[in-house]
Amino acid sequence: MFDHGQPSYADVNKDIISTMLETGPKYWTLLGITVSVAGICFFMPWFYQLIVGVGAAGMNRNAVWGSYLSNFIFWIGLSHSGTLLSAVLHITNSPWRKAIYRSAEAMTLFSLMTAAMFVMVHLGRVWFVHWSFPIPNQMGLWPNFRSPLMFDVMAITTYLTASSIFIYMGSVPDFAAVRDASTGLRRRLYTIFSFGWRGTAREWHTLGWAYTFFAVFVIPLAVSVHSIVSWDFALSAVPGFHHTIFAPYFVTGAIYSGTAGIVTVMYCLRKFLNFERYIGQVHLDSLGKLLITLSLIWTYINILELFSTWYGGTSFELEALSFKLTGFYAPLYWEMLLFCAFVPLLMLFKKIRWSWNKMLVISILINIGMLTERFIIVATSQPRKFLPGAFGYYVPSWIEFSITVGSFAIFATLFLIFIKWVPAISLYEVKETLRPLRRDA
């Protein structure tokens, strides 16, 4: 389990809490960079777009949905590994989950927030976004519950709330540990955060029970969220969107890209917070095996989608299919297949699965592939709907590229703030994996 010898209980506390208490110039530089990139690449173009209108982006009459929506799906997808994986591994009792689940769950939270930002960017009149919530008003106007977008609002807010509670509840004993290790204002803050946790047997029992309850609760929720996101597309009659396979396709893709995201984040945590002792080969190996499985399922569903479209044989679907495979965006399609279906097969080799650098490259390639996958779904179906008179294509403008880059900076900023406020590795669950100490030790 541990690469560099087993740490003692005190070592665990010291190693992990010190990353929160000691902040060096490296951290501030990094935070400065991410904040300014987020500001310059995301918020400034967005404000420009708010002033002139959504026309600042490249979308046109043939494709009224563009990269904003594909990025939204991508970030929702990235959010899937965290809470879902953590919950599944918790109820299946996998010990390797314990060192990585906290940051994975944080990833869920922050990618959901980034996804929510993209909804705002996407909307034509974002200043009325509150109309999509069922807020009582004097006009008696109510949102439309038949709309898949409405399902989305409900599913995502529920998922965000449940994931927040899930990560908070799991962190309470760790907040208590931080409280005990700190002084002054921080101590008072963490006293509030930890709800006066004392670590009695009864408290542990309640926590364990509640945590398992929430894990079971969160799993169907996570599956439903991306299914519902897929219904935004599948419930339309648009060729290329109107597939029954879409819900499992999106969920698989989501978990796939999310798991790859975890590998990337693990790499960074190991590198920058010196967690080599806690995040080791066993985690990388397990994540690698999971990634291969997911990539095979994903490839299978992709083949299935092509096959059922071809077998269905309606002229509209065939037109959309041939545009996808050979049209304007075909290079992106084949790039996606390369990155998401073929490159991950390299992980079948143990040599590659055990190398952090190679796994980092593969995980980033997978997520680039998944980003383009979402773009292809959005951008190739709409310009080939039904009437040949309205065929066309769309190219993203520089504003859309800039906002896409900026969204990664927003995610990184939130994550950097997170690691200073919450222990990035669960203290008490890492301790559970240690071999029991002898009484005299």
Place this chain on the structure above:
Amino acid sequence: MSTIVEKLRQYSKPGYYDKFDYHWTMTIDLDRCTGCEACVVACQAENNLPIVGEERFAENREIKWIRIERYWEGEYPDIKMGFIPMLCQQCDDAPCETACPVYATYHNQDGLNTQIYNRCIGTRTCAVYCPYEVRYFNWFTYTWDEPLEQQLNPDVTVREKGVMEKCTFCIQRIRIAKDNAKDDNRRRVRDGEVVPACVQSCPTEALVFGNSNDPEAKVSKMMKSPRGYKVLEELHTTPSIVYLTKVQS
């Protein structure tokens, strides 16, 4: 509570939707249509459609509630060109209506597919769901150069950026006709009293508009023509526009 229950019960009664007075319908006779685009210009003038300019047009961001769509049949040299006026089909089972999260588009009691600009938040889902691609988005807030702003129709809203818009069957004219009917103590609008701008401007009278609930109306008789068909009928959107196919010799 009991009133709500009563109302729901009323809705679930079969035939509830049939008892409405009007079902506005249009027939387009492709045999008469010359593709002159007079309807396109008339619509532009009547409904305050923005003049987007050459650049926006090249970006495929024009706004034309009714357009003449051109398509080709066969391969060169044995090729034939066809054209068809395309406007909002005012579907009875409209895909756009279920899509809007805020009810900015809904079915009114006249069988019209209405768009409420003030309620629209610009998710653009309706435009994606629409198989006819007749919904147009305001990518910018457009302005009218002097003296063009003098010709804006005071009966029609000018739309701002971020709002979806589409053909309304000239709902402002329908309203005026209904008001006149009410003033004259008539229950119904007479056939031919409501004439949308496109129908009014059609030099060959290819477009006929009226209330298909009235069996005596001209449009009801036109609809019964054996040449009639509906565009993309297989999607079961049940459009309110009937096209009369070209007679091939």
